[in-house]
Each structure stands twice: as C-alpha cells, then as structure tokens.
Amino acid sequence: MNREKVVFGFFIVLAATLNFGFFVGEIDVPYHHDVFELFAAIAVNLVATVLKFGDRTQIGAIHLATSLVADLQLVAAAICWAAAVHVVGEGMSPEVTARVVSLAGGALLANIVSLVILIAETVMLRR
16 A cells, blocks of 8 residues: 555545535534634645645646645635634624635535546546
C-alpha cells in the first residue's frame, strides 16, 4: 500500500466531509453552521492543496484547480463571516449566514469534483 496515496486520499475525503458538515442545515440559521467547522474545513483544504502541488499530470492539474477553487471560496466565506461580526458589527444575520453558506456550498461542489476525479483515477489504475 502506498502511504502517500493514503494520506492524499484521506485529506481529500476529510476536506469534503468537513465542508459538507458545515454546509448542512438551514441556509439562513446561524447556529446550524459552526465557525470552528468552517475553520477546520479551511485548514484541511489548505493541507489538501499543498499535497496536490507535487503531481505534474493533467489529472493532477485538475485536482489542484478544484482545490484552489475550494480554498478561495472557503476563505471568502470566512472573510464574510469575520467582516459581518468584527468589522461591521452586524452579527450573523440570516442574510450574512446565507452568503457564507452559499460560498461554502461552492467549495463543496469543488470538493465533490475532486472526489469524483480521485475515484475515476483510482478505477482507471485498477484496470
């Protein structure tokens, strides 16, 4: 068993599941979406991005692109959250929560694409 592939797959799946965990819930209800889960999703997505830098194949490039999209959207969600709470002082209103969760939903889609690519790549290696 290739330890590098296990770690790579682990972080891709963990990134997607943390993102999904943050995304699930009523879109405009702040207590359904935990700030620490968003932070964990960002941290794990960044680790997954770093792991994708070494692959020089076309599939590796798509993996990296999906990871960068997820990072961008999750960081944008965190900035929206922080700006609403700490800069504007508005707090997590239903509108702000919907904006943050929508951005995290875009990141979730990018993570799902990455998972599909990982599964397709794994199936192609077996044949």
